[in-house]
Amino acid sequence: MADLTMKTRSGAETTVPGGDVKxxxxxxxxPVLTPQSGGYDAARSVWNAMVDRxxxxxxxxxxxxxxxxxxxxxxxxxxxxxxxxxxxxxACNEVCDGGLxxxxxxxxxxxxxxxxxxxxxVPVARLGTPEEARHNTG
Numbered sequence: 001m002a003d004l005t006m007k008t009r010s011g012a013e014t015t016v017p018g019g020d021v022k023x024x025x026x027x028x029x030x031p032v033l034t035p036q037s038g039g040y041d042a043a044r045s046v047w048n049a050m051v052d053r054x055x056x057x058x059x060x061x062x063x064x065x066x067x068x069x070x071x072x073x074x075x076x077x078x079x080x081x082x083x084x085x086x087x088x089x090x091a092c093n094e095v096c097d098g099g100l101x102x103x104x105x106x107x108x109x110x111x112x113x114x115x116x117x118x119x120x121x122v123p124v125a126r127l128g129t130p131e132e133a134r135h136n137t138g
Contacts, residue, residue: 004034006056007080007098016077021057027069030062030106043103044095051092055082055101062106074100 001018008014025032033040034057043058056079059070074081080099095101112119 001034004056005098006077006100007096008078009080010078011080013098014077014079016056016079020073020077024057024059024069024073028059028061028066030060030066033058033060043105044101046092046095048092051095053092053095053097055096056098058101058103060103060106067102067104070100070102074102 001022003018004016004021005013006016021032021034031037031039033043035054040058043060044053044055046053059066059073061067061070071081073079080096082094082096082099082101084094084101084103084105
């Protein structure tokens with residue numbers, strides 16, 4: 001994999017070695033997308049068609065440990081970081097230009113504790129998910 005020019009938290013450009021991106025890809029259960037990857041354009045698109053941001057890397061996390069790996073990768077390289085839940089943020093800040101976008105689009109699941117009246121849902125929960133969880137405790 002080729003080295004990538006990405007943006008840091010301060011807005012400066014930095015070179016991220018392709019080997020480091022490859023290591024991130026190996027560490028994650030979900031895909032790691034670059035502008036050359038199939039599916040990249042779909043993964044970076046948001047509901048507001050006026051917003052056209054292009055992250056340097058999109059980490060499509062499928063597990064909490066994936067999220068930890070992606071955050072640590074951003075920290076190690078001082079990268080600009082955006083976190084994408086369901087993709088309906090009014091300001092579309094869930095996707096960044098040139099940095100690392102952590103996407104929860106590949107995560108699913110809910111946990112219901114009917115005894116204590118609690119439900120936990122993943123960050124990409126849609127409006128119906130808590131209601132579905134309430135009626136489906138399995």
